Amino acid sequence: MIEWFTAATWSPYIVGAGIGVLIWTAFLLSDRPLGCSTAYAKTAGMVETAVSREKAETMPYYQKFTPTIDWQWMLIIGILIGAFISAYISGTFSLLIVPPVFAEGFGIDPLLRAGVALIGGILMGLGARWAGGCTSGHGISGTLQLSLASWIAAICFFIGGIVVAGLIYGFPFI
Template sequence: MDVTPYIAGAGIGILSWIAFLLSNKPLGCSTAYTRTSGMIEHIFRGKKTDEKPYYQKFAPIVDWEWMLVAGVFLGAFAVSVILGGFSLEWVPTLFGDTFGYDTGLRLVVALGGGILMGLGSRWAGGCTSGHGISGTLQLAISSWIAVIVFFVSGIVTAFLLYGVLW
């Protein structure tokens, strides 16, 4: 039995407590991506970006949530290297066996899925970490509904994509 997910779960729970204690804010990641898009837009459009109501609400800055996302990437990389599980895999085996090992197709599907997840998280007012960890921790009904929809949608999509039902 691999205890790593249990350790990670306990760590996320403790991190949630600390976040509420020190910042009075819940954990969440999707706003960091919104802020990043604003930073990228700012490079091309300058001060016009700051005039948008959306970026007035979600200022394009590096904040603690942005650093949390960076920490997730760095932490996942460090643990995978330490545990010996790190590898670069452009096309995962399950995807390749089902759809072929075309790297371009895999990148298009990953980009499309990422865009849809980003739109969905902004539409839902949070992502799996915001709703699934922080919202359910606070017993928010909207978060419980969002998490149920996340899981059901993921299961249905996996069944449809990988032909589990037929």
């Protein structure tokens, strides 16, 4: 059994079932869906509050979603800690400025990598806010609740991912 925890990859079926149990447990114990994109928006609100409290307090978004550290923020910290523990236990932990897949496709320039990561992060954040949630919020929690908007968002996430991966790495199925 311990070998399973130290494996570099896990069965997607077992992980999917585990995520299902996790979301059921989250709803049972906290009556809240899993999702973390709002935490990033709240973090931006905390920065805005530190720069200009009056301006931040007048923004309708921050009136609805108070810029505070809450359970979603703790979820992000848990993801980071869990990812580190998993990589460490499996023996795959390493610090990379430019991952091999990116280096192979675009070169080893760390500034290019940082720029692409920044632009990608901004686009993902804007998309998550525009869609009213992130992949975990819509794809896991929303679809579990049979939300039509979440099903549409999750389908669009997959289509967008396939199209972008095809544009970057080529479409092997065409």
